[in-house]
Structures are given as structure tokens and as C-alpha cells.
Amino acid sequence: xxxxxxxxxxxxxxxxxxxxxxxxxxxxxxxxxxxxxxxxxxxxxxxxxxxxxxxxxxxxxxxxxxxxxxxxxxxxxxxxxxxxxxxxxxxxxxxxxxxxxxxxxxxxxxxxxxxxxxxxxxxxxxxxxxxxxxxxxxxxxxxxxxxxxxxxxxxxxxxxxxxxxxxxxxxxxxxxxxxxxxxxxxxxxxxxxxxxxxxxxxxxxxxxxxxxxxxxxxxxxxxxxxxxxxxxxxxxxxxxxxxxxxxxxxxxxxxxxxxxxxxxxxxxxxxxxxxxxxxxxxxxxxxxxxxxxxxxxxxxxxxxxxxxxxxxxxxxxxxxxxxxxxxxxxxxxxxxxxxxxxxxxxxxxxxxxxxxxxxxxxxxxxxxxxxxxxxxxxxxxxxxxxxxxxxxxxxxxxxxxxxxxxxxxxxxxxxxxxxxxxxxxxxxxxxxxxxxxxxxxxxxxxxxxxxxxxxxxxxxxxxxxxxxxxxxxxxxxxxxxxxxxxxxxxxxxxxxxxxxxxxxxxxxxxxxxxxxxxxxxxxxxxxxxxxxxxxxxxxxxxxxxxxxxxxxxxxxxxxxxxxxxxxxxxxxxxxxxxxxxxxxxxxxxxxxxxxxxxxxxxxxxxxxxxxxxx
RNA sequence: GGCUCCGUGGCUUAAUGGAUAAAGCAUCUGACUACGAAUCAGAAGAUUGGAGGUUCGAGUCCUCCCGGAGUCACCA
Numbered sequence: 076x077x078x079x080x081x082x083x084x085x086x087x088x089x090x091x092x093x094x095x096x097x098x099x100x101x102x103x104x105x106x107x108x109x110x111x112x113x114x115x116x117x118x119x120x121x122x123x124x125x126x127x128x129x130x131x132x133x134x135x136x137x138x139x140x141x142x143x144x145x146x147x148x149x150x151x152x153x154x155x156x157x158x159x160x161x162x163x164x165x166x167x168x169x170x171x172x173x174x175x176x177x178x179x180x181x182x183x184x185x186x187x188x189x190x191x192x193x194x195x196x197x198x199x200x201x202x203x204x205x206x207x208x209x210x211x212x213x214x215x216x217x218x219x220x221x222x223x224x225x226x227x228x229x230x231x232x233x234x235x236x237x238x239x240x241x242x243x244x245x246x247x248x249x250x251x252x253x254x255x256x257x258x259x260x261x262x263x264x265x266x267x268x269x270x271x272x273x274x275x276x277x278x279x280x281x282x283x284x285x286x287x288x289x290x291x292x293x294x295x296x297x298x299x300x301x302x303x304x305x306x307x308x309x310x311x312x313x314x315x316x317x318x319x320x321x322x323x324x325x326x327x328x329x330x331x332x333x334x335x336x337x338x339x340x341x342x343x344x345x346x347x348x349x350x351x352x353x354x355x356x357x358x359x360x361x362x363x364x365x366x367x368x369x370x371x372x373x374x375x376x377x378x379x380x381x382x383x384x385x386x387x388x389x390x391x392x393x394x395x396x397x398x399x400x401x402x403x404x405x406x407x408x409x410x411x412x413x414x415x416x417x418x419x420x421x422x423x424x425x426x427x428x429x430x431x432x433x434x435x436x437x438x439x440x441x442x443x444x445x446x447x448x449x450x451x452x453x454x455x456x457x458x459x460x461x462x463x464x465x466x467x468x469x470x471x472x473x474x475x476x477x478x479x480x481x482x483x484x485x486x487x488x489x490x491x492x493x494x495x496x497x498x499x500x501x502x503x504x505x506x507x508x509x510x511x512x513x514x515x516x517x518x519x520x521x522x523x524x525x526x527x528x529x530x531x532x533x534x535x536x537x538x539x540x541x542x543x544x545x546x547x548x549x550x551x552x553x554x555x556x557x558x559x560x561x562x563x564x565x566x567x568x569x570x571x572x573x574x575x576x577x578x579x580x581x582x583x584x585x586x587x588x589x590x591x592x593x594x595x596x597x598x599x600x601x602x603x604x605x606x607x608x609x610x611x612x613x614x615x616x617x618x619x620x621x622x623x624x625x626x627x628x629x630x631x632x633x634x635x636x637x638x639x640x641x642x643x644x645x646x647x648x649x650x651x652x653x654x655x656x657x658x659x660x661x662x663x664x665x666x667x668x669x670x671x672x673x674x675x676x677x678x679x680x681x682x683x684x685x686x687x688x689x
Numbered sequence: 690g691g692c693u694c695c696g697u698g699g700c701u702u703a704a705u706g707g708a709u710a711a712a713g714c715a716u717c718u719g720a721c722u723a724c725g726a727a728u729c730a731g732a733a734g735a736u737u738g739g740a741g742g743u744u745c746g747a748g749u750c751c752u753c754c755c756g757g758a759g760u761c762a763c764c765a
Contacts, residue, residue, distance in 0.1 A: 104707070416763095423765050643729070
């Protein structure tokens, strides 16, 4: 039985016995005892002062005495103000450590029979992945692992946004300017190549727009549509989209291409397929570098027409309203305004696609939960989608969750494609690995290994730095990504946690076969750091559960750091291999091993691997 | 303007309504003849944006204000 429940029950019984009052476990306020005080768990007794009509100190004394007498696990107590600090006996900890040691699934919850789909990454196929995607991918991957550890069957998915005008822009640009260049004959990674042509389109379009602004037609438009006193420059800045649709040659060609695509023109489709495959190959390489994969891909080209069926259903039920061809839902009461599902030209929207895709996924997998890892700029969009599905009474509607994470800023401000400040994912990964390599070289710990082993470790450490740096921030928060700090290998970082693990492995290698771990049971007089470690290990399974409930990988990252920190201090203050006694040595080996196991398991939930040496 | 989110030492972050607000970076000072110094210890650094309120108790909950961001499309 969980020690927290044991204590809560003890308190409930004590209150009943001493004051004759009935309380429930919700009224028992408990925390882990703060470091500066003696004890393991603290019960706050202020809430009982009305029942007992005594001073908090006296109440704590009453309850403490009763609990020590009646609860076997509690060995001692002390009272400071209204706080009752309880100490857990070494028997309990000893049993816990032994049980955890032999439990191969420690921290992994048994299957709950439920399925959850996690969607993340979901890039457009017209440019390479960037820093923003990295946050998205790491959060999505980590949530998947956490949900899995919490007992769910997880299906990792993404929707590949592979159609639409943006895709046609890069296709058109390639056709016009590439002279048949391919990733193979140019040696450029596929996604980057396509992205380069997308950028080139934008550049050529800007040039075209600029020279158009000098024409008589442009002056005419300006005079006709400008607002009072609006300068030319300001007007044309705002007119860009209209220009694309009304007058642009490139715009016209791109739109024609989109039309051809929609009408299944063979040449267009072939070009589209070819360029898409280049991008997807490129993405796969980046995913592989990050160590992530997916169970199922959905392509927008297959889903963008979905939703008709569900919209029909909505119309029948009177949830959606039809006005000419346009279909919308009035969510004014929810503060979401009117959400259009079908445009007045009869074409679908992003919203209808998402409705249809949700339906499709439910049909494919029957997942009770669907988690969308998408930036917080789309909060209201998802509120709309979810609301519609709820009103339709879809069976999966209550399990929909938008994990809305904050945008990633640079120290110089927001990333902007136009200003060329977007941090490319591949470049960033290469950079952190290079930093790790420099560091490894200086330390020279790895020189006895093969080149391959060295590279593997170096890569591991660099990625750990990057991943930890991003995941430690609460998803909801907008974060500043400082490239300098992200490659830090010291302090509150991934490599710091890895180092704790490596130290443990080093000790275990040295002690292999030389210690009788059975003797650990004779060790009773725990050091306070030993208790801290035991307590932290003890928290782990519950932490996994709450991280899954909150979709919060940052809580796991913080946990990893804290337990690593405690271990580093313990390692510094107490010798393991040269412990005071054989019992102490056995106990500490067992403890260290368990710390290592938990660290490795917890970090793997963040997608971070642990090297054996570094 | 309406709605949503965020405001914590110089910087980046942490804190189920509980004790003296906790770490890292940067700065300064110590500890390698050591189970691995990617470590540890210490110093300095904070009226938790501001004002009220609820509570025995508020960084946390409520109200108002200030600052920042997002969104308010028949775009995705």
C-alpha cells in the first residue's frame, strides 16, 4: 500500500480517536518534508484547529503520538509550529528498495486497456524542419512515452501537410529555376532543396511585385483603394495578398498548378509525388537523428476532402447552419464567434478537414483519447473543432486534447522566415553535437574506444543537452532559446544527469561480483541523503502518472535533475565502495543501482539516452 | 476592443493553497594524491509586475490595473 495513503489513513484514525471527528482523506494536507527539517512526510494540522479547538502545536503532538503508536511504518515524529513531521522507519525503506530492485517494471504502470493517439510534428512539405518543430517533436515524443508508461497503448502519428498553394509555389519554382536539380545529383538534402526553391519563389515574387508597383495599373489601384492619407509603401505592404490573387503572373501560375493538381493532372501529380518524396526522405533523416518515429502517417492530400459526412450529420442535427453553400457553426456563446466549415464556394476548410480526420482516426483505431501537439496560436481553432465534435456527441469527443505549447523565441526575438532568422533543425543538431565533440576532446576520457563508440557517445551527449534544454520548460510557456546555453553541458542540463548515471555505472563495474548485496538488509542507520534518494525513487511511479495526466514532460525533466543532484551530493559526501561497513556498502550499491535505473527510465521518457561512459 | 496565456534575483527556469520562495547560468572564493571535477561546498544576488480581496496561511485562488504574447478569416 502506498505510504501516502497509509499516513492519510493514520491521520484520519487519529483524528477520530483523539477528537471523535470524521474527516476524509482530502482534508489531510501532506507534503514531502523540506530538507531543513527532520522527517520524511509532513502533515499540516492547521485545518484541524476548528475540530480540536486547540493550538496547532498541541494538535500535532496529539496526532503524532497516536500515529507513531498505531502506524507501523512511522517510527518517529516532531512538531514545528503547525507542522507534524513524520519519519518513516528504515524497515519500510529497506523493504521498498528490495521490492523495487526486483521489479523490472518499476515506474511502468500496467496496461489500462485504453488507446491514445498523439499527433505531433505535422510539418508542411515545402520547407525543412526548424527549431519550432523540434520543440513540437520533443514534446510529442515525450508525451507518447509518458502515456505509454502510464498504461496507455499509444499510436504516434502526424498529419503531413503536403498539398495547397504553398506546396505548388515550391513546385513551380523548381520547375522554372532548378534545371532538373535533384537531391541525388546535387547532394543537397531533399527537404532543404525543396525549401530553397520555396524561398526562391518568394524572392522572385517580391521582385515581380516591386516592379509591378511602378506600372500605371498599380498607381491606378493605389489611388482607387488607398485609405485616407496612406503612403504608397504602406498600401502596397498590405496589398500583397490581393496582388497575388489579382495581378501576379507567378501567382496565376501557382494557382493554375493547384487547380491542375486538384484535377489530377498526371504531370503535376508526378512532379508533386517526386518532390514530396524528396522532402519526406529529408524529414526521415532528421527524425532519425532525433531518435523519433511514427506509427502511422496521415497525409493531407488524403484527408483534405474528408468531413463531408460528419458535416451532413451536423446539418441534420441542426448543429451546423447552412447559408447558401456556406456552412458554419455559431459558437458566439463560447466566445469563439462563427466558425466556417464549408466556404461559400463549396470548398472545405481546415476545420472540416480536422473534423473528418478525427473521425477517420476514430474509425481506424478507436482511440479514446487524441492529443494534438500544436502551437498555442491554434488554441481557438481547436476549441472550435472540439466543440463541434462534442455537440455532435461523437464518442471520442471528450478525449480530445490540444497540447498547446508556447512559441520558441530567439534572444533576438521571434524567428522570422523573411528575416532569415529561422533556426534549421539539422544545423542545430549538428551544432550541439559539435560542441559535445569539442568537450569530449578536451576531457579525453573516450580515447580508448573505437571511433564509432566515441561518435555514438558524443552524439548522445549533444542531443541530451539540446533535448533537456527544451523539455525542462513547461510546455505552456513561451520559451527563449539561447543557442549558447542550449549547448551547455554543465549545471541544470542533460549531460549533468547523464553524468550521475555514468558515475553509477562506473562504480557498478568496479563492484561487480565483489559485494554481497544481501547484506544491505542489515544496514539501518540511513544517512539523510540516502533517505532523500529513497524518497525520490519512491515518488517516481506517481510522478509518471501525474505527468501523463497533465501532459507535462517538464515535470519529469525537473525530477531527473533533482535526483541527479541529490546523487551527486551523496556521491561526494559518502563513499560507496569504501563505505564504513560491508552492510553500508551493499546498501549503497543497491541504492545507486536503483537510482541509475530510475534515471535511465525517466530520461528515456524524454527521449534521452544514457551512455555508459562519457 | 473581446477572449486566452504569460510576468518570480542581471539572465534562464522551479515551487499538489503550507514552514525562511528553490535551482542553474553569469560574478567572486574554496575542494582533484579522490568510487570519474561534465562534480561538490561557500559568498553575493528577490517587497514573486502593482493594488485590493478570500483564507489560520497566497508566487499559487478571486477582482481591478500595468506590461508582453497569441487569437478574434469563407488561411492552413
